[in-house]
Amino acid sequence: MKPLMEIKNLTTRFHTQDGTVNAVNGISYTLDHGEILGVVGESGCGKSVHALSIMRLIQIPPGEISAGEVIFDGRDLLKLSEKEIRSVRGREIAMVFQDPMSSLNPVYTVGFQISEALILHKNMNKRQAKERTIELLDLVGIPEAGSRFNCYPHQFSGGMRQRAMIAMALSCEPKLLIADEPTTALDVTIQAQIINLVIGLQQELGMSVMWITHDLGIVAEMVHRINVMYAGSIIERGLVDDIYNNTLHPYTMGLLGSLPSIDEAPGKKLISIPGLPPDLIDLPPGCPFFARCTYREERCAKELQELENGPEEGHSVACWRWREIQKMGVS
Amino acid sequence: MNMETKVLLQVKNLKKYFPVSKGLFTNRQVRFVKAVDDVSFDVYDGETLGLVGETGCGKTTVARTILQLYHPTSGQIIFDGVDLASLPENDLRKMRRRMQMIFQDPYASLNPRMTVGSIISAPLDVHTDLNRSEKQDKVQDLLKLVGLNPDFVNRYPHEFSGGQRQRIGIARALALSPDLVICDEPISSLDVSIQAQVVNLLEELQDRIGLTYIFVAHDLSMVRHISDRMVVMYLGKVMELADRNEIYLHPRHPYTKALMSAVPIPNPRKARDRQKIILKGDIPSPLNPPEGCNFNTRCPLAQDICFKKDPEYREIEPRHFVACHFA
């Protein structure tokens, strides 16, 4: 079956006073129908920027999507007109952001904001929109949805606001839900509730989900596949089990090693990756992880390795030395 | 841990209520935010005590009240045998040398208009009478101690990354060689790989210099890694206090159990296999804590008595304290 979305060589840059920031550098991957994809990386790796590029929400200028294709359901989103992309946003692809307080307009009721999307995209009248909105609020687990319709965002707690955002995102039954760090600002128990909710909704509605986060723990329990990003490139991809059990890229290894596992024996010193992420303005040629990699060699500084297929199906890695590293038995 | 280890800090029945006042010129206190509501625990010399909880649990308020940045509403804070509230201002100032804090936000905890050198030497200016070159030497030593290049003494905070700024904050906290360092969410604003660097640094410093830490955080797996014992707080009260392994392997309080099960595990198979306890509802507001046990609005085990009577905080096993009617 054809994938829902295919991204080819997506490249996004920002032109600033200090130089050109290479935020996303030619990434390519596919997303299937009904798949939950985790996009993982630290700050500055380009995960949020690439999602905004898909939605064409990058401010141009100073931003510029300088190359690539985003084939969604047969159409290249990057080539659509303003009007056409606006009808895609919200209706076919919906996005949920990190800070629900600033994503909801504080001067309108929550109910109004959700109904707005319905009236706009689904041509409902006010009454129908209200009914549907209350259904949605109920679906995302907001108690007393009927009376909550008239509440303002500040009257909701953080978790409830995020649920309201999800309700808004789902209102037009999108094919793809992009969630950009939706639970980072929430408490652990509330985070568990939201993750549970999204998994449940995904199964019920059959949509695809892209979950962007820096938390490798969250993705372990909820996604099917993972893209690991670093400095604007995808450096490893694969099924979630393969990534964790047979990690190939030194950065992913370092990242997993930095995490104290709740299950492992404590007392082991954490493996920290020395140094800092590279300056996106001054990206060196070759592998972006070169300066911090324990396995680096000359070739890594000069040429960037493309993603090549690893031992398992669907598992690919962008590293010259992954076979040797595997042989060394470090994982 | 040695049972005869000296107790460095005792927190006894600590309460901190923040008044929400009304009235233009008067201070009529209408309501209170019960940020900390009768908290007691001890901190042993040389240990790392983890203090965890979610929004509104009061952990940051406890930390700041210990340092006397807030005046306690009632209760005692006894540091090395001395009741801090009873100290006159001058003596309290001297006591401050012995307990310092590392703050959460590396971008807001350093004065952007001061050089790194002056930031670190500020405690030395206040408490010691070292001359200028002695202070400069000390600052250089401290920078090296936290793994920063001492040549950058005259740079400003905005020239450093988040992790480096946090190291500067650590250097500042260590300037006076304190006994106790309270770390208030020191790594939550940092990237994952940098978090590991900073945590390793903190542990190494503890071994080298002999520090006692109170580690306040909401990232439970990191707290478990670094702590010897843990205190779990909810809505201003202590729910459970025990050795770290006990908390993780044998939690007794329903909240602790739910909390542990909610922590993401970076291991797909284990994550899928484990039993997740999903709590219903939201955390109540500290302005209006529920009657009876604070956790009764979300507790899967709540019964009649939980809505009427506040559970007693008692030691159910040696060194394991719980506040629940059914533990």
Added chain:
Amino acid sequence: MTEKTPVLDDLTDFAVREHRSLWLDAWRRLISNRTAMIGLIVVAIFVLSAVSAHFFWKYDAKMDLDYGAKLVAPVLRVSEESPEIHIFGTDKLGRDIFRRVVHGGWNSLRVGLVAVTISLTIGGILGLLAGFFESTDLNRLEQSLLMAGIGLSLGALPAWIARQPIQSLLFALLGVASVSTPAFLENKSRLRRLVFGIIGLLIGALSGIFVGPMVALVCGVLGLGIGLLLAKPVGGKVFSNIVMRIMDIILSFPSYLLAIAIVAFLGPGLEKGMIAIGVVGIPIYARLARSAVLSVTQKEYVLAAQSVGEGHGRILFKHIVPNILSPIIVQATMGLANAILSAAALGFLGLGAIPPEPEWGAMLGDSYKYLSSGAWWAVLFPGLAIMFSVLGFNLLGDGLRDALDPKMRV
């Protein structure tokens, strides 16, 4: 005697960005802003011409009269009719307008600087104290000073009535006493109020008795009231509230009318005008300073300073003041523009600069009646001078706001 600090073995973190000071960054941003540069150039021209005119091109306004050359249109070359060059023409008294405009610039500059200095210093300090007291616990010394100040100001009323300044002082002392009350009065607020009320009554009555029975009665009653108010030490919040409400009251007057009223009270003259404009501007800086202080005291570095044990003075001067400078600098620049405009307004109405002192507004005021007879130059050039100087400062101020905006580069 410091203990040797142990050193870690491996230094991991050497990577730091290229060195750039904050001010240099701001300067770069300012230079790259074209409109700000225009503003800067205009301001520079204005300042340079005003200063050099004052020191190098002597001008005695009183001696400057030439009835022979009244209202001559701009003349660029010497000719039969006009033996002298008048680039901007002459006014109704034959004075060269160009010369008066340039010298008027010096007066405008002075007014601007003095007025803004007054507003900034008084308003800034009030706002700083209000914000600081509101967000920090006051120590005993500060509380005593605060209560003394309140006692002093409240006591000024009976002191003025009885013409006995000593009353003010006595009430100040009463204020201090309120902070250092003996312990047994700690929690009994009714008793305290009673005691303080009685003491206040006695101060007023006993001092007033030396003047007369009526005065003694009035001062006694006032003293009773003051005593009741002073009984409990007020918090910083009350102080801040009172100060800001007074600022609100000043702000509720239309600024020009208030300035006129002050000048009417003080008398004419450029110096009085400076004071008037300065006073009118105080609340703006007070509000600005207070809100800037409040946002800074929320920051963790202030909390860190407190946890280290830094005193209030050190926190104020090392942490708070340097971080509130940016918005104040921007406001001061725009405030200069405003002051120049206000001075011109006052001058136009005949208040402010005393003739024959050259002042742009006054020049406008003198000459606008001749507009209908065709003497456009007498009105245009002073007007343009006002416009360009105000525009220059405004553009510069806008540019400064963008340049100094502390957007942390992550």
